[in-house]
Amino acid sequence: MTHPGEPPRAPRQRTQARRDTLRRERATWVRTGLVLLSGFLVWVVLDATVLQHNAQVNSPVGARRTAALDILGPIASAARTLHLDVPVAQANIALGRTSDGGFVIPTVPTTVPSTSTTTTTVPRNPTARHPLRVLIVGDSLGSDLAAPLLTDLNATGATIVWTDTVISTGLTRLDYFNWVAELEYDVYKYKPDVVIGMMGANDPQGFPGPPYIAFNTPQWRAKYTRNVGQFFTIGRSSGRPFLWVSVPQISDPGRNQEFGVVRALQHQAAVAHGVHYFDADSVLSPNGRYAAYLRVGGQLALVRQPDGIHLTSAGGALLAQSVFVALERDLHVHLP
């Protein structure tokens, strides 16, 4: 700053003065580090309940999850005691989540029986006036099927289609996303004539518990079969047809064996619950082996994403066409 009576500074002096000011206002690396660390800790304390919830339900069981819970547990307790979690909890509720940031799945009113005794009648020759009501549910792999199938079904002009796909979900970690409750609400809300489902890519993992149940142990198989059975029961309520699309072969041989466990249990449960089972490998895996490329309509196309699990748009479209045919064949429906 120039004092009264002092001659105005030359541009070079002014530039130097500005640099000096900036120099003073910049920080040493130690001060910077302390500010960053403190800011991080402020966030961890104020968001501890959400972080704890995320560690609980959104992490695979293992040392990393255990360590996160061990660290976050006491911090979250302290935050709750001091009511430091209130702003975030209120914000989460306002945003339509649970107070700790989880999914809110609306519950079916108790006055409405969740498994209605009325029988669903599937229109055999649906039209625009009497459309076939279709609900498609799934995880991220299911969403690869849902989008092209939705397009194909809508193109008939004789369907009403709802899709409900949630990435990173499945039928193992119902603590993270409760698909049984979600489907129960979907069925109540949309009253579909038929449900089509595809999920399982995230299912080869243990149940966190307590007690923790490791993947593919007898207890795991029993519990997973129960979850799948519950899901199928909800979908099949009122005698509604349920078309289940299996998880196809994936590129990783080791993980493919794990997927095989999921596939087999889903197949058993489908048979037990009268669910129509569509084997995605019949379309996507010639000779039962993983294929990244397939000939679609005479043209070779990449049908699987680089991760070796998900479908490309060409792969999704190919599978959707076959599921469409299976829907007509297995349910004796004739779509225009």
Add this chain to the structure above:
Amino acid sequence: MLFPTFDFAIFFGVVYVGAWALNRRAVAWKLFMVAASYFFYAWWDWRFCGLLLAATVITHFGATGIHASASERARRWWLIGALVGLLGVLGYFKYYGFFAVNVDNMLHAAGLGRLVPLLTPTLPIAISFFTFMAISYVVDVYRRTLEPATPIDLAVYLSFFPHLVAGPIVRGSELLPQIRRPRDPHQVDLARASVLIMGGLFKKVVISSYVASAIVDPVFASPRTHSAPEVLFAVWGFAVQIYADFSGYTDIAIGVALLLGVRFPVNFDAPYTARDLQEFWRRWHITLSRWLRDYLYIPLGGNRGSQLATSRNLLVTMILGGLWHGANWTFLAWGALHGVGQVVGHHRRLYRERRGLPPLAGTLDAKVRQRFLTFQFVCLGWLFFRASSMSNAFAMLSQLCTGWRVPSTLVTPLLVLVLAGMIAAQYVPANFVDRGVTWFRRLAAPWQALALGSALLVTTTLGPTGVSPFIYYRF
């Protein structure tokens, strides 16, 4: 390792302390930084590290070979060797599948059998970015504008984790001097870094995620089931999403580098305020634009030849720029569209020049019209860029023309507000950010910590659970 994750926060905490503790010990700092950067890269897949190392080795031998050669002929051969090596690796991992499918389809149509093996190499993250940096380095040494660096300096330059995955594409002349000399431990620009990182996180975690899930992903997944206004908003939405995503990533990268005492060049400058395509490319992904200009457009002849040659050079540069993003016809269409737009703009400027007029009309209504039309043209390009296939892109265009009688449930007031707000934010003067930096700088340390913690809290609370990868990670 994604920037907006707990993993990165812990990683960065360790690297920050280690880097500053070793700051005065040049070799130790460089070795530490290479180790940290390779660890950061290996977090996705440790096998990719071999590729990064191979690119570094090819670059080093190419550059030293060029520098040591006495004759121009030998220098050129070293340059060609290095470029073939670098582009060969990029070509195999990025373009082989695309090439094989199209060749196979042609052979199949001609009634011939399969002559090209169908391999599915996993595309290593960041390969396009570090390959372009390596090429710029080798070419700069060839042009004698850069002295070859030591192997360890080169390794830091190519692998430095803040820019490694999605840029900015930093030149050797910009980064190598900062690697060679120790950084001033009393001059950490905490305020600017904080504003950049927090702003970048907000753009990525809140804005980009919201727009993607609210309109872009559902509409692009099945355009024929959506109305024309939904398609229109999905395309505008993608313009906002990709800007928020990519500029958000860049801001975080620049901020993280600043905390380590390293400065990166600016990569975005309000691109949607551009009045023509030439200006757009001076404001969008600036480090890629100047790379394409200096290492492709100018070597092709630039605007030094006939008008036809200039048009060809513009078109070739933009098409190759499109293909750099990925091996797909949609990226080629995107590049071609921008190429044609640039050619038309070039001839229009020449026409006005000949008539003694300024390159662009400067009246207020002309400026508004130019900005509106440029934005819409850029959005048309984004439609192809985002589409999963050409048929998906044409389905979007077709629905845009025919779907005006379908209800538009996805176009909500909140969505319109967010999109309009993000476009309007482009017109906020640049010194607005500087004021924010100055305000933060003048806070006492405890208030700075509280501001940082609160900003992080707002971002994580408003954002969805989990973070999807940045769009530019896959390039």
